[in-house]
Amino acid sequence: MGVKLLTRSTRGLTPTEAGLGYFERAKRAIEEADEAELAARGAGTGLKGRLRVCAAVTFARIHLIRT
Numbered sequence: 001m002g003v004k005l006l007t008r009s010t011r012g013l014t015p016t017e018a019g020l021g022y023f024e025r026a027k028r029a030i031e032e033a034d035e036a037e038l039a040a041r042g043a044g045t046g047l048k049g050r051l052r053v054c055a056a057v058t059f060a061r062i063h064l065i066r067t
Helices: 017-046 057-064
Strands: 006-009 012-015
Touching (some): 012 017
Antiparallel strands (some): 006 012
16 A cells, blocks of 8 residues: 555554554445445345246255255
């Protein structure tokens, strides 16, 4: 990225101002992605019915058919 995010010393790591800003924005982006996933999963809770899948016999035996 071309910017220093952490300062390393003998006592440990300390985030720089740029590092703190990056962390906060990344944290918000991850939280929004999690919320979007939950919303998408919630939208599918009302689905019901039969699903037909066309697959090769070997794939179906390994991954689709209950044993």
